[in-house]
Amino acid sequence: MNAESRIRLNETPEWTALAEHREELAEAHLRELFERNPGRGAAYTLQVGDLHVDYSKHLITDDTLRLLRELAAATDVFGLRDAMFAGEKINVTEDRAVLHTALRAPRDAVVEVDGENVVPAVHTVLDKMSGFAERIRSGEWTGHTGRRIKNVVNIGIGGSDLGPAMAYEVLRSFTDRDLTVRFVSNVDGADLHEAVRDLDPAETLFVIASKTFTTIETITNATSARDWLLTELKAGQEAVAKHFVALSTNAEKVADFGIDTANMFEFWDWVGGRYSFDSAIGLSLMIAIGPDRFRELLDGFHLVDEHFRTAPAESNVPLLLGLLGVWYGNFFDAQSHAVLPYSHYLSKFTAYLQQLDMESNGKSVDRDGNPVEWQTGPVVWGTPGTNGQHAYYQLIHQGTKVIPADFIGFAEPVAELSDGLKAQHDLLMANFFAQTQALAFGKTPEEVRAEGVSEELVAHKSFAGNHPTTTILARSLTPSVLGQLIALYEHKVFVQGAVWNIDSFDQWGVELGKVLAKRVEPALTEGVEVAGLDGSTTALVGLYRSLRGR
Numbered sequence: 089m090n091a092e093s094r095i096r097l098n099e100t101p102e103w104t105a106l107a108e109h110r111e112e113l114a115e116a117h118l119r120e121l122f123e124r125n126p127g128r129g130a131a132y133t134l135q136v137g138d139l140h141v142d143y144s145k146h147l148i149t150d151d152t153l154r155l156l157r158e159l160a161a162a163t164d165v166f167g168l169r170d171a172m173f174a175g176e177k178i179n180v181t182e183d184r185a186v187l188h189t190a191l192r193a194p195r196d197a198v199v200e201v202d203g204e205n206v207v208p209a210v211h212t213v214l215d216k217m218s219g220f221a222e223r224i225r226s227g228e229w230t231g232h233t234g235r236r237i238k239n240v241v242n243i244g245i246g247g248s249d250l251g252p253a254m255a256y257e258v259l260r261s262f263t264d265r266d267l268t269v270r271f272v273s274n275v276d277g278a279d280l281h282e283a284v285r286d287l288d289p290a291e292t293l294f295v296i297a298s299k300t301f302t303t304i305e306t307i308t309n310a311t312s313a314r315d316w317l318l319t320e321l322k323a324g325q326e327a328v329a330k331h332f333v334a335l336s337t338n339a340e341k342v343a344d345f346g347i348d349t350a351n352m353f354e355f356w357d358w359v360g361g362r363y364s365f366d367s368a369i370g371l372s373l374m375i376a377i378g379p380d381r382f383r384e385l386l387d388g389f390h391l392v393d394e395h396f397r398t399a400p401a402e403s404n405v406p407l408l409l410g411l412l413g414v415w416y417g418n419f420f421d422a423q424s425h426a427v428l429p430y431s432h433y434l435s436k437f438t439a440y441l442q443q444l445d446m447e448s449n450g451k452s453v454d455r456d457g458n459p460v461e462w463q464t465g466p467v468v469w470g471t472p473g474t475n476g477q478h479a480y481y482q483l484i485h486q487g488t489k490v491i492p493a494d495f496i497g498f499a500e501p502v503a504e505l506s507d508g509l510k511a512q513h514d515l516l517m518a519n520f521f522a523q524t525q526a527l528a529f530g531k532t533p534e535e536v537r538a539e540g541v542s543e544e545l546v547a548h549k550s551f552a553g554n555h556p557t558t559t560i561l562a563r564s565l566t567p568s569v570l571g572q573l574i575a576l577y578e579h580k581v582f583v584q585g586a587v588w589n590i591d592s593f594d595q596w597g598v599e600l601g602k603v604l605a606k607r608v609e610p611a612l613t614e615g616v617e618v619a620g621l622d623g624s625t626t627a628l629v630g631l632y633r634s635l636r637g638r
């Protein structure tokens with residue numbers, strides 16, 4: 089690693105200018121910014137594909153945006169972007185290209201890695217997935233006993249679980265309702281137990297999703313699933329071929345497990361786990377929604393990829409959202425970022441974003457290995473909006489922390505709902521609009537007093553406002569819109585990593601825990617003494633063993 093190439097971000101003139109500008113805005117209030125410019129809402133709204141992005145309720149002016157874009161230019165965000173799209177090995181610590189964008193490229197696109205166009209291979213796998221998904225959906229593919237597959241259980245974790253599990257929820261109304269699709273990730277046996285307890289093994293397909301095919305949780309669950317299937321079917325190893333498929337980059341390990349590599353759907357090391365959802369990892373989802381809907385999803389991703397790749401800085405939405413995060417994280421000391429969807433179907437969306445954002449940008453050394461002297465990725469959190477309103481919104485409204493929040497909503501309810509349930513949509517969205525309004529403008533003590541509130545309660549009932557939010561509104565929640573949303577966040581995370589000069593595509597921070605778990609396990613099971621175990625853990629392991637009667 090070359091210490092000479094170190095970018096001292098916080099010593100650049102662009103950073104200093106932003107810090108000074110932040111001081112100038114110390115007293116600014118959104119109330120006043122909107123009074124000064126009533127057209128601010130329209131002026132600070134951008135559109136990408138079907139997504140309307142209103143960023144007017146942010147503590148920014150034209151000067152802020154200009155200074156942030158200057159920081160992006162100084163840190164060469166677009167240079168790194170171009171390197172990513174060109175297949176350069178921008179994942180420096182793993183010496184890998186970062187090409188999830190190639191997974192959704194059209195058939196005739198050319199994207200080269202080490203001089204080889206990877207797009208044909210992407211489409212070969214997509215075609216193989218489509219053929220398989222259709223065979224399951226039509227009933228042509230049958231299980232070991234000749235019965236039609238009615239249940240699909242995806243076993244994977246992290247990027248091999250969160251994307252398809254999230255998207256299955258989002259697109260439920262587009263799924264074949266005759267199929268039961270479940271997702272198992274936790275090595276806690278309860279997860280697999282609950283997933284299969286009411287399933288008929290003769291009608292169940294297990295999709296083992298693991299990029300490396302070495303992840304202990306996934307291999308353990310897959311082994312238990314295989315035992316369950318073979319025991320319940322009273323069948324031998326030959327039944328595996330009809331009930332297990334693998335999604336992986338590692339053909340050798342797939343074969344070792346006993347899955348025929350003809351039933352393996354491949355992807356490549358230039359697809360990061362948390363960016364793999366639209367690779368073969370999407371197979372369970374494709375089975376559920378069908379290949380055509382899956383293609384619409386990929387097209388949605390591609391639309392935003394093209395926008396990010398080509399739109400000028402002034403109208404580049406992922407750039408803007410990334411820079412707004414930098415503004416709050418680095419100049420307002422915001423520690424977290426809330427993502428609050430006003431759609432029940434997006435219930436797992438924020439959990440998906442947690443891996444995308446926190447595994448990507450939870451770093452404290454720069455791309456050269458030097459400690460960073462600035463804040464990097466935020467804590468990402470949130471749940472669907474109205475539920476949150478009756479739980480933790482209190483803290484966002486009246487607490488002491490700066491919490492920028494994204495509000496995501498849709499003009500139309502999902503088509504499948506009854507007319508009566510569709511009628512509830514306006515109430516849902518009234519809450520959506522009311523919350524960003526309340527957060528931005530608050531309620532002054534004068535307004536509270538004017539309502540006749542007794543003086544001792546005025547402070548309690550006042551809302552300072554000035555809480556920044558982005559509103560993302562689309563007509564309806566379709567596969568394409570989901571793809572657009574995810575790509576938007578992927579590229580937002582990319583922008584922030586580029587500004588902070590960190591490697592957003594490795595995840596060394598998950599390794600230590602894995603290694604220690606392997607060391608501790610024999611102490612739990614066999615009472616083996618683990619050398620070098622600290623006093624606290626030794627005592628806890630002893631307590632665990634005695635509570636288990638060992």
Ligand code: F6P
Nearest residue numbers: 246247248298299300303361598
């Ligand atoms: O432990 C973290 C991680 O490597 C993630 O980055 C990844 O998505 C997950 O584990 C699962 O990995 P695999 O797909 O190789 O099983």
